[in-house]
Amino acid sequence: MTIATPAGKPARPFFSCGPASKRPGWSFEALSGYAAGRSHRSAGNRAKLKRAIDLTREVLEVPETHRIAIIPGGDTGAVEAAMWSLLGPRPVEAIAWEAFSEHWAIDLMEQLRLPQASARVADYGETIDLSTVDFDKDVIFAWNGTTSGVCVPSADVIPLDRKGLTICDATSAAFALKLDWDRLDVVAYSWQKVLGGEAAHGMLILGPRAAERLETHIPTWPVPKIYRLAEKGRILEAVFEGETINTPSMLCVEDYLDALGWAKSIGGLPALYARVEANARAMSDWVERTPWVEFLAADPAIRSTTAICLRIVDPAVTRGGREAEARVASEMVNFLDAEGAAFDVNAYRDAPPGLRIWCGATVDAADLELLTQWLDYAFARARTEVFAQAA
Known part of the structure; x- marks a missing residue:
């Protein structure tokens, strides 16, 4: 088998699944607005954190009924925050078809150890048919699997009148595939995927049904501080206004704002x-x-x-x-x-x-x-x- 050496190379040969390629035209000069040495609690940086939330809502077309928070620990931290804060009142099932959603199944079964918990794991390259899932349970799943190359074909089979919560790891789907906000109660993703941001920061989007769960359910286990979204049945609203649970990198925030600005500028x-x-x-x-x-x-x-x-x-x-x-x-x-x-x-x-x-x-x-x-x-x-x- 003889093939000639290609005449040219990709201008940007960055094909990693995460952290993913930066946006076209990116350079360090794009981060010149970064306020080095300033607290994330300063007025200017709090405004930038709030701007990151507001611009996320605008570009991702998140309904006003949904709350958005910046969470430490990337997509992993965002999913774990949802699991530790929301699960308990109903039976729950984790369905997995790639490595990271399998981690949620393992945490559900081996860490939280809920009495009415179950998990199903598909082989690489395959999925679990959502029509076989009982959505009167809480259900945890990934929308798009970067380790197996599979995704949910449609959310249409998720009932609008479901009794359980749908907790969706959408880290490689957000900004790339249509997310059905009426059928997804919790959506998590990280900055390092579709928009090419930097790692260690996650986004958690809660719909009204998830917010109601926070207000009506107090977990029976201690919730670690970095996952804490409510206290004594009261939502920590400041977290959803840019007052982060843990100190964020404002340099990464600047980069995320740049990526969102690029996304908005191209349409x-x-x-x-x-x-x-x-x-x-x-x-x-x-x-x-x-x-x-x-x-x-x-x-x-x-x-x-x-x-x-x-x-x-x-x-x-x-x-x-x-x-x-x-x-x-x-x-x-x-x-x-x-x-x-x-x-x-x-x-x-x-x-x-x-x-x-x-x-x-x-x-x-x-x-x-x-x-x-x-x-x-x-x-x-x-x-x-x-x-x-x-x-």
């Missing part, structure tokens, strides 16, 4: 959706015409458009089993990194061997089209190298 959600769809199309067109690779998620209906997870299906490689697949994938990843053609495209460590490529809104479709040429070249080279070593 808001419709423009972000369009960029994601163009990126996903560039990858799917290539997979369709490329015999050595397939999507990890075989069913197009549940396939993620932001986290593209791929597996090697070349017969000469697959005959060697997972060890051969892993060696070829590793050789490809290392070569692409050394060439500066693509960074961080390795599959998640617990996922099947393969590649994982971020196609969120900050990535350019033109770079993905160039990347596919390098993927073909890297595969041909890796296949030859690995089998030469075996001989």
Whole structure:
């Protein structure tokens, strides 16, 4: 298998699933408004934290009925805050189809240990049909799985008259896929995904039903301070006005404001959706015409458009089993990194061997089209190298 070296390289070869690529045109000068050495409680910085919440509402089109808070610990902290503060009054089920939502299932079953708790975990590349879920229970799930490349096809099966709360980890879906606010009571995400912000900060969005739970339910266990959203049945409203539970990085806040400003400047959600769809199309067109690779998620209906997870299906490689697949994938990843053609495209460590490529809104479709040429070249080279070593 001989393929010519591609003539050009991606202008921005940043395809990590998190922290994801910065927005087009980003530079450190974008953060020049950062007030170094000032308290996050100062008037100016409190205004910036409130601005981050208000601009989130505007760009993400969050209804006025929903509260928004900045939470320490990224998406993980936001989901944990919801679990520790809201769960208890009703039976609860965690459904998982990738590594991080499986963590919520483990925490539910092994840490909170609620008596009426259950969990279901799907294999990589598959999901659990939401129509089989009892939404009179509280339900915890991820909308879009970056480690497996699958997503929820639609929220339509979630009843509007459900009795339980829906707690949705939407970290790789927010700003990229449509979220149904009438059917999602809790939404969590981090800054480091679709808008390419910096890590360690999460967003927690609570609908009216979740707020009612905070006011009517006091957990029987101690809630750690960084997860505390209410005290004695009273919502800590200041948390939803920019008074953060823990000290945030104002440099990261400045970066998040910049990312939101960029999103607004290009046309808001419709423009972000369009960029994601163009990126996903560039990858799917290539997979369709490329015999050595397939999507990890075989069913197009549940396939993620932001986290593209791929597996090697070349017969000469697959005959060697997972060890051969892993060696070829590793050789490809290392070569692409050394060439500066693509960074961080390795599959998640617990996922099947393969590649994982971020196609969120900050990535350019033109770079993905160039990347596919390098993927073909890297595969041909890796296949030859690995089998030469075996001989």
